[in-house]
Amino acid sequence: MPDSPPAVAPAIEARGVSKAFPGVVANAGVDLRVKKGEVHAILGENGAGKSTLASILAGLYRPDEGEVRVNGEPAHFGSPRDALARGVGMVYQHFRLVERFTVAENVVLGDPHQPLLLSTRRAEKTVAELGEKYGLPVNPRARVEDLSVGEEQRVEIVKMLYRGADVLILDEPTAVLTPQEAENLFETVNAMAAEGKSVIFISHKLSEVLAVSQHVTVMRDGHVVARAETASSDRRSLARAMVGRDVDLSVQRAEEAPGEPLLVLEGLNVAGEGDTVPLRDVSLEVRAGEVVGVAGVSGNGQRSLAEVAAGMRTPTSGRVVVRGVDTTGKGPTAARRAGLAYVPEDRLGTGLAPSLSISENLLLTHPRPFFLKRKQMEATAREAIKQFEIRAPGPDAATRGLSGGNAQKALLARELSDGPEVIVVASPTRGLDVGATQAVREILDRRRRAGCAILLISEDLDEVRSLSDRILVLYEGRIVHETSGEEANVEDLGLAMAGSSEH
Amino acid sequence: MQVHLERRLETRTGHRALVTVLSIVAALLLGAIFLSLTGASPLVVYTEMFRAAFLSFYGITDSLAVAIPLILTGLAAAVAFRMQLYNIGAEGQLYVGAIFGSWAALALAPGLPKPLAILLVIAFGALGGALWVLPPALARAWLGTSEIITTLLLNFVALYLMRYLIFGSASFLRDSTTTNFPQGKPFPEEAFLPVLGLTRVHLGLAVALLAAVLLWVLLGRTRFGYDVRVVGDSPGAARYAGISVRRTIVVVMLISGALAGLAGAGEVAGTSHALDPSGLAVNFGYTGIIVAALARSNPLGVVVVAVLLGGLQNAGSALQSIPGGGGVPVEVSFMLQGAILLCALAGELFVRYRLRLRRGLPDELTEGARP
Known part of the structure; x- marks a missing residue:
């Protein structure tokens, strides 16, 4: 009886959700079930459709097909506020906080139950209590502009908890955290799950998923390609499901004496x-x-x-x-x-000029003639795009539109081009998905x-x-x-x- | 039905031009409301303006004559915009260019062969404009001081300097023979820019067009233009590439100032043939900012926009004599200029985003812009 609801309805559920953007199918018939009190990881490479699914669950996008159910009841969210009213809250990769406001002011911002004359005193108390309960220490009176990135993330989580979220969606939450902060976040996530809240943890990092979740759903190219209990799955099979082929991230060392x-x-x-x-x-x-x-x-x-x-x-x-x-x-x-060639950590902004095209960027650290040779620049760019497998619309595409992995490949293409x-x-490989990480490491290994x-x-x-x-x-x-x-x-x-x- | 804004994946030149044209149309519609309120018929006024500016030979040449300084100040603003620098001081640099040009015309030109005299006047004009922008340029490059504030404030210094030279002192540039209203000393013939027939179009037009083409090549096709774009886009990348950010800032500002100075020298040597503080202070510098914004900092676009706005200014004075029009104030053309700029800035949104209408059907392919 596949259609009959299970005894206890999932806290949140996606049924056959599809979503297309011009030229891209971001989600195709995605099913997801997240139980109450569970940490459920969604694993996938950049562009696999994880964030789109999360945005649908959180009411930011509406699905083209399929439906979202909350506690077994169909939910048609028109906005993130609708979703929050049903207890679904999301912490985005890019925080949505007002820098000049205090933590408490940010927490009550947009709260429909606030009286006409704002009072943050109650919020300050609640923020402190929530922080205590879930291991999210933040000073409610601190200004957001004075906080570290990790603290800002805590504010976002507290904001969602304050509004009564029972399902929390965290989109790549560790991307901005130090290892220690990430460790603290895992503890918070576990504390929330222990309180009966459901956490959807989106990530492309295998080790995190293995460390924090009970269930994992793997996505690739908009489809769900694997579902598993985290305890019974291993690194290699998850990596294979995510990338679609075997990946070798094993140790590479020089074979000859330096x-x-x-x-x-x-x-x-x-x-x-x-x-x-x-x-x-x-x-x-x-x-x-x-x-x-x-x-x-x-x-x-x-x-x-x-x-x-x-x-x-x-x-x-x-x-x-x-x-x-x-x-x-x-x-x-x-x-x-x-x-000497230097590949800086800050790809867009130091290594590449974001508004300039790929072909222009390939010239950045090379000697430039007084009159630029457009044709030649374009040919060089086409060659680099082919050789380094850079996924880009063409040589004239601005580098700001490239994904992290492709930007890194463009940067390497330039820096390694004159031997x-x-x-x-x-x-x-910071911020790169598994496939791109492997490609970059191989490039470096070949040079060695x-x-x-x-x-x-x-x-x-x-x-x-x-x-x-x-x-x-x-x-x-x-x-x-x-x-x-x-x-x-x-x-x-x-x-x-x-x-x-x-x- | 809901209206949604959606980010465009890329911006095309065609779009930009279209948005500029639509901005002008929108501004005319906006202006029509005010014209109607003052009791004039917008259609009559607009037809008359167009006729006065572009439909007669002298209408066209007068429009071109006004366009000359606007091309140069437009280029001055555009070259700095390209690097995200905001030289608001073309107005003052134009005055100082006029002062330097006048000095060259009165002190150096007499007795020289005409081509040499003219060359000196032009060169001194450019030099004056460049010198006036040098302090803000150095302050920006080494101290990070906002060039917007410094260049703007220096406009007033330049304005009062110019007035002092003619109205407040017995300077070399003041005409000492007249006991009437103080005015600038008339230039010798050698320093007059050649004019086209009986029109007011002078050699400055050729200089302005040449400058536009040179700048277009320089910014779009050369290493220097490339460096300018890198510095403007991301100073971190410039430092990494070994491009001197400070030097590029100073050079671009000097070019900008020199262009504005050229405009000043062109006005005194081509039109007034004396340093005329009142005749020069007609906001050519500020209008140049509008020109550059509408042209989206494209040097060739600057030429087109400058001619359009030159026509608009030229037509303004013709309005007062509309038969039966009851005297439409000349300020209408300035109001329209402002309206065009506002609409162009608002139109910027549509260069980067497009509007999508979506109906409430759940299964329609929809797309919401991220808030």
Whole structure:
């Protein structure tokens, strides 16, 4: 009896939901059932239709076909407010908070039950209580503009709880969090589930899904391709379902002994500039055919290190030598001329100019003739799009419209095009889905095999461990730990990253 | 039925042009309301304006004559807009260009061969405009000071400087022979820009058109134009690429100021043949901002828009003499200018978004813009 409702209706349910946008079918006949008190993960790559499904459940979009049911009752949401009235609330990837308002003011904003004369006193009390109950510590009187990203997310969650949400949809909630903040979020999610709330946890990160959810629904190209109890599923099968083929994110290391040192940093001291952390007496070398990974928690001098190596910043003392040429403080162009390529962490805004086209962006770090050769630029762009499998409408497409993975490929296409022997990369797979991550790591691995010296600076410890032949740990601007890739031990690395002085 | 805004995936040049044309139509409709309220017939007034501006030979040439400074100030604003810089000071740079040009005409030109004299006047005009924008440019590049404020405030300094030179002092530029109302010293013939026949169209038109074409090539086809776009789009990417953000800011501002200065020199050497503070202070600089906005910072578009707005200004004075019109005030043309700018700015929305009507049918393919 497939059509008869089960004994206890699911807290929220999607039945045969389809949704098309011009040229794209975002959801095709999607079924989803989330029980009361359950953490249900929706796993899928970027563009798999996860966010569209979430937006339909939360009343932002209306489905073209199919229906949403809440506690077994059909629900026709005209707006997110309708959904919230039925107890369904969503925390978006981009927060919707008023910066200049306090936490409590944000929480009561748009609350239909507020009296004419706003009173935040009750809200302040409730915010404090909710924070206590679910492990969401926020000061109700703090201004949102003064909060960290993690705190802002807590405000969003508290806002939904305050409005009485029983089903909470979290869209890629950990994308903006540090590992510690993510850990706290998992605890909150579990506390909410224990209170009988249902949590829909959207993510493309396998490890998170395995850590936090009881059920998982895997989506690909708008379809549900797998459903499983999390406890009885393994990493590999979920990854295969998500990507549609086998993925190999295993460790890659150099097979041959490294050659000559191509990048040498000697006794570098760099002053902190703006919000960047100073470097103190950093020395390292990267040899041909070797990947040296620099691990560390965000904000420990990574950006200073990358920029000083790339010639964008002048050290107060010390030297940067690229293939025997002293490029210390001589500017990014001199470093490039010596054979160094730099792939910054900030793709759009530093690595790429967002409003400029792909073909224009491919010229950014190359010598430019006084009169631009449009035809040639376009041909180069077509070639790069083909070779690096960049999914883009064409060479004239603005890079801001590219997905993270495709933007990264465009950036790599440019930086690797004139055969650099030294590559400095910062967080190259941050925010990328599994498929793109694999592609980027393969590109880097191929370069290592070709004899490049690669300095990999990343806050993602898994990434550093999976690619590096040697690993350094950066803490408060100093290198506090060094180990070979093979001998690296997560616990030791973690302690060093946390600044433990055992090392 | 609901109206929804939907973000366009890409903006096309055709769209932009269409939106500009529709903005003008909307502004005319808006103006019609006010004309009706004052008792005039909008249709008669508009027909008369069009006739006066574009249907007779002298109408056309007078419109072109007004368009000359507007092209140059329009280019001045456009080149800075391209880099997200807002030089609001073309007005003041035009005055200083006129002062420098006048000095060159009176002090250097007498006795020189005409081409050389004219070249000097033009060069000094450009120099004056560039010098006037230099302090704001340096402050912006090194201190991050908003160029909007500094360039705007310097307009008033330039205005009173120009008035002081003629009305308030016995300066070199003031005509010492007249005891009547103070006025600028007449230029020697050598410094007069050649005019087309008996019209008021002077050599400045060729200079303005040449500047527009050069700027179009410079911004669209050269390394410099590329650097300008990168700096304007994302200073972080420029720094990463090794493009000097400061140098680019200063160079673009200097070009902008020089263009506005050219407009000033063109006016004194081509039209008034003396430094005429009252005749110059007719908002050419500010109107240039409107021109650049309507042309969406495209140098060739600036030429078209400047001619249109030149016609509008030219027609304004013809309105007072409409037979039986009861004297439509000249301010109508300025009101229309303002209305056009407002509509163009509002129209910007439609360049980036499109309207979608959707009915309440649940199974229709629908799409809501994200709030």
